[in-house]
Amino acid sequence: MISFREVSKRFGTRTVLDRVTFDVPRGAISFVIGASGAGKSVLIKHVTGFVRPDAGEIWLDDLEVSRLGERELASVRKRCALVFQHATLFDSQSCLENVALPLEKHGRGRTGAEIRARARALLARVHMEPFADRYPSELGEGMKKRVAIARALALDPEYVLFDEPTTGLDPVNARRVDRLIQTLSREGGVTSLVVSHDLTSIFGIADRIVMLYKGRVRLIGTPDDFRQSDDPVVRQFVRGEAEGPMDA
């Protein structure tokens, strides 16, 4: 389980997170939703120590990650993968090499051939195997993102944090990524925390949804709770309406 307890974070004078508290239960697919700039990326980067809270605690099972140093975080990061919002592939390496890198560095595979075969299988899971030998600069944003997802899954993590995995993908590949997240959770027991504002994803695969608004948790519940909410902010967001109480 991932637990956020009273987490607050400011940048300069701007409060991005204000006493955020919620749990991410094991094995389920939890979504974090909210407008752009609501602090969703900042929130999930806390889980693997890329951002430190000003106040509050973040727990991963029985580890308080907000207190760990860079070395201990390395072992946390093997168990808890992060897919960044912008695909962060290494420019100087092909797609296959990008995916093979964590396998090589952490000794997952005895021979180079075995590692390459595993990397190919991972690329196949995101339908990017035909592009294995291409370089990131030759690919569009959506394709790079799918390779980044494959790379994040390389170490068989128990937890995966996805930051807007379907943004920039065509609808077919977006649904494929949704299905991949579902398979990971249903068949692999993976716990997923997904940042998204893709309504199809949210209402298609979420078990639980947390909505952030102005740095605070606005609502936690199931997709049905969100559909039936009479909070005007929640209603505006889940219906994708231009007019309403949400500013900016």
Added chain:
Amino acid sequence: MSDAESGARDEARSASEAPLRLAGRLALLLAAIGRAVAEGELDRRMFVKSLYETGVRSLPIVVLTALFTGGIMVVQAAPIVERYGAHGLLGWGAGFGTLREIGPLLTALMISGRVGANNTAELGTMVVTEQLDALRALAIDPVGFLIAPRFLAIVTTLLLATLFADALALVGAAYVGAALLGVDPAVFYTGLTSGLLGFGDVAHGLVKSVVFGVVIALSSCHYGLATTGGAPGVGRSVNAAVVVSAAGVFLCDFFVSFLIA
């Protein structure tokens, strides 16, 4: 005034106002590199790759500067050599200046502009596009994987390039001496090896080249890693790295010359 200009000015000011803080940061980076190497975290494949890239990148520029440097030494010495008929000392004169000072210094400045600037730009781009965080997210230590290999590659390249440049500069000097002053290359060679110059002079230059390599490698990695603010930020970092490398090279040249003279 644009943001980029004021940013560059801030960078220049912070570089000149806080040399101690900068020295502290570079020392910490050096310690981190040392620890990564000691703990076997150095990625050998990346080291070989960096060495190849820095070597290939440096070769043309080193050849060009070295040959001309040797020639320039002779052109400058020519009137004196002619006036006193000191043809036998030409080899010594060119060798002394080249091995102890001009060879290491010019090679370092050329490599700083070529390899150091490139290193800062690459690392800076990786930082602003979150590629470094992506490495950490995969539990891969960026120091062992990226920084230590590049550091060692730059230091090794500069040492080897200086040796190579020394040799080429002397060849250049010998040929220009022959063409301009009619000094037989054999006489030049005797002047070089007759005992006035020794292994100590070569070593003097090589010690310097290692110190220069450390200065260039550390500052180019440091400014790359400290990059913020997108593409303009990368530009500012490259700028700062080149300025600080050159200043650091001259500073260290003075102190090393002083200490081991």
